[in-house]
Each structure stands twice: as C-alpha cells, then as structure tokens.
Amino acid sequence: MELIASGREADVYALGPDRVLRRxxxxxxxxxEAEVMAYLTxxxxxxxxxxxxxxxxxxxxxxxxxxxxxxxLAGESTPDAVAAxxxxxxxxxxxxxxxxxxxxxxxxxHLDLHPDNVMLTARGPVAIDWRNATEGPPDRDVAMSLLIxxxxxxxxxxxxVTAAARQTLTALAAxxxxxxxxxxxxxxAMRRANPTMSEAExxxxxxxxxxxxxxxxx
Numbered sequence: 001m002e003l004i005a006s007g008r009e010a011d012v013y014a015l016g017p018d019r020v021l022r023r024x025x026x027x028x029x030x031x032x033e034a035e036v037m038a039y040l041t042x043x044x045x046x047x048x049x050x051x052x053x054x055x056x057x058x059x060x061x062x063x064x065x066x067x068x069x070x071x072x073l074a075g076e077s078t079p080d081a082v083a084a085x086x087x088x089x090x091x092x093x094x095x096x097x098x099x100x101x102x103x104x105x106x107x108x109x110h111l112d113l114h115p116d117n118v119m120l121t122a123r124g125p126v127a128i129d130w131r132n133a134t135e136g137p138p139d140r141d142v143a144m145s146l147l148i149x150x151x152x153x154x155x156x157x158x159x160x161v162t163a164a165a166r167q168t169l170t171a172l173a174a175x176x177x178x179x180x181x182x183x184x185x186x187x188x189a190m191r192r193a194n195p196t197m198s199e200a201e202x203x204x205x206x207x208x209x210x211x212x213x214x215x216x217x218x
Contacts, residue, residue: 008196009131015059024056024131034058036108036133039099045092046126063126069115072164079164082115083171085125086145089113090176093127094138101135109134109141111190114148115168143179143187143212146172150208151201169211184213 001013001021013021024030034053037060041047049061068085071077077085094107101107110117111132119126149169153162179187188209191197 007129014062016062018062019051019059020062022058022060027056030054030056030058033130033133034060036099036130040093040096040108040130043096045096046089046124047130048126048128063119063121063128065119065121067116068118068120068125071120072115072168073161079167080171082168083175085118086113086115086172087175089118089125089127090138090142090145094141098135105137106135107138107141109136109138109144111141111144111187112148113141113145137180137183139177139179139183140186142176143183144190146179146212147184147187147191147205147208150211151204153211154204154207173212179212181213184209 001015003011004014004020005012009026010022010024013023015021022030030053034050037047037050041049048063050058051061052059066074066076068077068082072079072082089110090113093110096108098104098106099108110127110130111134112129113127117127117129119128146169149165149172152165153169155162157165188205191205192202
C-alpha cells in the first residue's frame, strides 16, 4: 500500500483511486469514529464517507484537494477566509441534533477542527479526522479550535505565518459566540492530558489560553 499521509497518531494509505485506509499506530477501535462520521454524512454534513471499520483500521472515501492550511500557506486563502470556513463548519455541525446525548443542548463535537483538518474538495470544505469526536456543550468545540490556533501563534514560525495565524484567530473569535470560562477550562485540561503534545507545546498552554480568554482559567 502507498503511504500518502501521516499524522501524530495515524498513517493513511491509498486503496485505489477512491478509497484510503487510515491506520492508528498504537491500536484502538475505529468503530466509534466511523459511527459518528456515518451519522454526519447521513445528515448531509461534509465529512468523509466511511466504508469499513475494523480495530485500528478505517476505510473511507479518498478526498482530492489541498488542506485549508496548505491553501493558506500557498497564499490561496486569506486569514479571514480560513476563519470563515472553520466558523461555518462549526455552525453547521452544532446545528445538528446530538446522536446519543440525553441533554438536548449537547451537540457532536469535533474537538480538533483546525485548518489542517479541513480539505478543500470539489464538493466544498470537508472536515476530517474525527478521532476525538464526542458530544457535549458546543462551546467546548469552539474553545478547542481557538486554543489550537492560539498555540500556533506561539510557535517559532516565519513571522508572516505567525501574523496570519493571529489574524485567523482574531477573525474566528469574532465569528463565533465566545466560549464560557468552563468550556475553556475543560479544553485546557484536555490539551494538558493529550499524550501527543510536546513539552514545548505543554509549556505554552497558559500563554495560549490568555489569547483565547484574558481572564485567568484554573
């Protein structure tokens, strides 16, 4: 199989022209992720079509097109346009009823929705990587996207890239209802417990939270 992409937790292999295999390196069960994606595509939400799930392996639709991040880095998308795409995906996701939650205010949460997890395809932007998906208050999802972008602004990047990340963060924060302090505290705890985070990223979390909400967060 041809390896076509790798992330922090998984590798993606080509299975012909229209399918890919996503395999998690450290095992696990891909069935919950597949169930969420099947629910979303059935409701008309732009997520990859799932064909099979078996242990750590997930067979799904092969998407053609760049990621939103790649388009931004290539100068093909502005910070405001990037923020608009992410905001629209949040709003469309949180407009759907929950799949299993008893609380009617809960929604499906992506919890990793950022420019590198959006592909620009012929049918429009598609949100990928639903590994962290769960259900809960929708402002947790917003807080997570803002915190991830805030962390990017603190990385040692080219000044132009850092400036674009800051503009995207500002535009996204202005496009969505601000998350509650409880939501910010919840995602901060989740990021701190994330085993894929480097020591440098963990050390930046408090500074990143200050960019999302100026008020102190426990």
